[in-house]
Amino acid sequence: MLQVYQKSRERFKVTQKMHYVYSPRELTRWIRGIFEAIKQLSRLTIEGLIRLWAHEALRIFSDRLAEDSEHEWTYQMILSTAASFFPNLDHSEILQSPILYSDWLGFDYAPVSEHELYPFVNQKLKVFSEEETNVSLVLSREFLDHVLRIDRVLKNSQGHLILVGPCSSGKTVLAKFVSWMNGLKVFQLSVSRKYTIQDFDKTLRKLLYRAGVDGEKICFIIDESTILDTAFLERMNTLLANAEIPGLFEGDDFTNLLSACSTTSQQQGLYLETDEELYTWFTKQVAQNFHAVFTINDPYLPDAPRIIASPALFNRCVLNWMGDWNKDTYFVIASELLKKLPLDKSDFTIPGSFSNYVERSVHTYRDVVIDALAFVHSSLLNYAQTNHGMSFTPGNFLNLVRNFVTIFTNKEKELQDYQSHVNVGLDKLRETVLKVKELNASLSEKKIQLSIKDKEARETLDKMIKGR
Numbered sequence: 001m002l003q004v005y006q007k008s009r010e011r012f013k014v015t016q017k018m019h020y021v022y023s024p025r026e027l028t029r030w031i032r033g034i035f036e037a038i039k040q041l042s043r044l045t046i047e048g049l050i051r052l053w054a055h056e057a058l059r060i061f062s063d064r065l066a067e068d069s070e071h072e073w074t075y076q077m078i079l080s081t082a083a084s085f086f087p088n089l090d091h092s093e094i095l096q097s098p099i100l101y102s103d104w105l106g107f108d109y110a111p112v113s114e115h116e117l118y119p120f121v122n123q124k125l126k127v128f129s130e131e132e133t134n135v136s137l138v139l140s141r142e143f144l145d146h147v148l149r150i151d152r153v154l155k156n157s158q159g160h161l162i163l164v165g166p167c168s169s170g171k172t173v174l175a176k177f178v179s180w181m182n183g184l185k186v187f188q189l190s191v192s193r194k195y196t197i198q199d200f201d202k203t204l205r206k207l208l209y210r211a212g213v214d215g216e217k218i219c220f221i222i223d224e225s226t227i228l229d230t231a232f233l234e235r236m237n238t239l240l241a242n243a244e245i246p247g248l249f250e251g252d253d254f255t256n257l258l259s260a261c262s263t264t265s266q267q268q269g270l271y272l273e274t275d276e277e278l279y280t281w282f283t284k285q286v287a288q289n290f291h292a293v294f295t296i297n298d299p300y301l302p303d304a305p306r307i308i309a310s311p312a313l314f315n316r317c318v319l320n321w322m323g324d325w326n327k328d329t330y331f332v333i334a335s336e337l338l339k340k341l342p343l344d345k346s347d348f349t350i351p352g353s354f355s356n357y358v359e360r361s362v363h364t365y366r367d368v369v370i371d372a373l374a375f376v377h378s379s380l381l382n383y384a385q386t387n388h389g390m391s392f393t394p395g396n397f398l399n400l401v402r403n404f405v406t407i408f409t410n411k412e413k414e415l416q417d418y419q420s421h422v423n424v425g426l427d428k429l430r431e432t433v434l435k436v437k438e439l440n441a442s443l444s445e446k447k448i449q450l451s452i453k454d455k456e457a458r459e460t461l462d463k464m465i466k467g468r
Helices: 002-011 025-038 046-061 068-085 114-133 141-154 171-181 197-212 230-242 252-267 275-289 311-316 327-338 365-385 394-467
Strands: 100-102 110-112 160-164 185-188 218-223 290-296 317-321
Touching (some): 002 025, 002 046, 002 068, 025 046, 046 100, 046 110, 100 114, 100 141, 110 114, 114 141, 141 290, 160 171, 160 311, 171 185, 171 218, 171 290, 197 230, 197 252, 197 290, 230 290, 327 394
Parallel strands (some): 160 290, 160 317, 185 218, 218 290
16 A cells, blocks of 8 residues: 555646645555445455455546556556565456445445446436436446546445536536435535525525435535635535534524424434534534535636645545546447437448557448547647647537538538429429329220211211202
8 A cells, every 4th residue: 555655746746736735644545445344344354455445446546547558557567566565366366457345236345347337327327318318318438437426425325526627528418427326415516696695604504404304315516607705615615614604603504503403313213402413413414414515617727716726625525537528438428428329321331541549440431420520529639739728628529510510411401402402393294294104095086986076077068069
């Protein structure tokens, strides 16, 4: 443990990222994470302990990192450290990636395979979409990883999160989904221009009352755009550090709070006599039931709230750097959005010069279209990195795909309308041809009849002339 901590501390400096701060608190979290996972197990193999050790290490030292290369370095460092202390084990198998832990498939917090967990979470996500959002949500391997990270934090007492990622990357939706899975009531801070610190205090009083007195499990989601005043962060600093805010409940509010605490605690078989005992019980309930989730786009922008720079927030929260989507997520999202479009071509052959952008097999015309959309967005991202003042987010990619769907649908309708117009014209021509044939046939009959009548008339005329 000390070796992993020391190597991470030497490799990642505050000069690289402001939040690359390492303290002995990381070791405490690491040990506590392992303890919470094994305390209810009846048996644990050495291989299982090493995998759990590595999983908790990744959560502590890797989840905060911003670059893929940094994630890979940390994984390889943990792998080599395990190999140096346990040389006689097959670490490539024990620490095979991805290392996932969950209690959703059983009663214990245990290792799970992506193959088993993915269908379960995907089905739950569909139910959540239908019941809570009315928006079709898509699960990718990357999202599954973030879901488990969020779940690991929200299951713990005083589990608070800072989620960092671009706009529309799914931070809030994933936090709401995990809260729904764990039976937490979600409250998302919504503000207006006239929203003041007094309004924020009123909101906190209601939430803390629900968590401390009513025993509701609360997930309080605060987006950086709703932090209108630094006093908001000061309040949250104090709350997360102490599970209470001095002076928040005063006068009648405080009296009513203690009265409600007395009633609820007695129902639980506790008989607390003094105000201090009642308030201490209240703060313990808050610490157990109240969870805060901060969502940030980019903490290093000049006008971004200093959430990461707040000592209590950073020390009390687990930071999960979600960042931009990876290539596989772009492919999965686009595949879902395009699934209803008729993009399949049975006679299509991928050109030999084609080089796929996504890291998966591309076989069909549909796959090529999706790959092209992901490549276009990636090119714009690379361009934006060299041109300050420009930014492209997953939301831009969603708009790109949706615009493609709209244009394709409109053009398809235009073609269908044109084809329908042509078909109507052809039908009219067929009807005309049939009518002409009928008229020609009728004309032929009339000609024959006319010839017969003409012959009869001539014969009658000849008889009349002869009769004279």
